[in-house]
Amino acid sequence: MAITINGDAVSVPDDPRVSLLDLLREDLRLTGTKKGCNQGACGACTVLVDGERILSCLALAVQYDGRAITTIEGLGAAGALHPLQQAFIEHDGFQCGYCTPGQICSAVAMVAEARRGVPSHVTGDLDAGAITLTHDELRERMSGNLCRCGAHNGIMAAIAETFAEAAE
Template sequence: MQWTINGLVREAKVDFRTSLLDLLREQFQLSGTKKGCNQGACGACTVLVDGERINACLALAVQYQGREITTVEGLAEHGKLHPVQAAFVEHDGFQCGYCTPGQLCSAVGMIGELERDLPSAVTVDLAAGQIEWQRDELRERMSGNLCRCGAYNGIADAIAAVLAEELGEEIAR
């Protein structure tokens, strides 16, 4: 079977029951994606597939052949940190670091959702042409990624800084 992971075509023979998480970690030694709960509840295994975030522990690897998979290892380009990675460093968006890869991939995917004006469960006006981004919107969208250390304020500040830069909007507290 064949997958495109972080821009590289990779091949492996795997059991059809193998999760995408196990493929990444065990077959391709991409250990940045973490195995947390292995039930889709913590977000430590979040990766991007065609720019959308998924829990790799719940996904079968065979389902994602021929699609663009991005792990935390693929966020930086040419030795330069992705803007979200740099913001996490600047705003102390991590402590122990275990959840950080999933948080980073989820934040990148979330920013893509915001750029496409996709609503969330707390979006106030679904009929509006453009969603008004507030801190509650950001927190709701990141709620699937848990941090046992409690670095949520730094994570939210980092994402808000990137949103302000990329979308040209300040996120209201």
């Protein structure tokens, strides 16, 4: 068995203490996934597991044997950016760039959650089917990704534009 990371099979580390985050950053040198707290409080380490966003710092790599991980490197590359990555540039959705990969991965999965109808803290009617990504819905759903530079407005603008069909 192995973990699939951006399409490549990677063997599970021998030491079960190794987090998915450290596997990516130290063993595989996939440093696009960031370490901001290593305690599940900042969202910088967000990656997608079978399309769902999780925090790789709280994930023991060994637990993800058999799963498919997508990191920022798997989403798009300089020269072939994902539309959301391009929108982050246009809307200045970052300053230092450190929380950025986590914000982008998080947003991609967030939109899938909303399409699936997963409610949030600000969802009014729990019985309603589809979720319209209002400004409040976007802000609440992205609140697990901290940004200290204060690029919040640009991040929201980039997400809203990229996923306009889901946003209000």
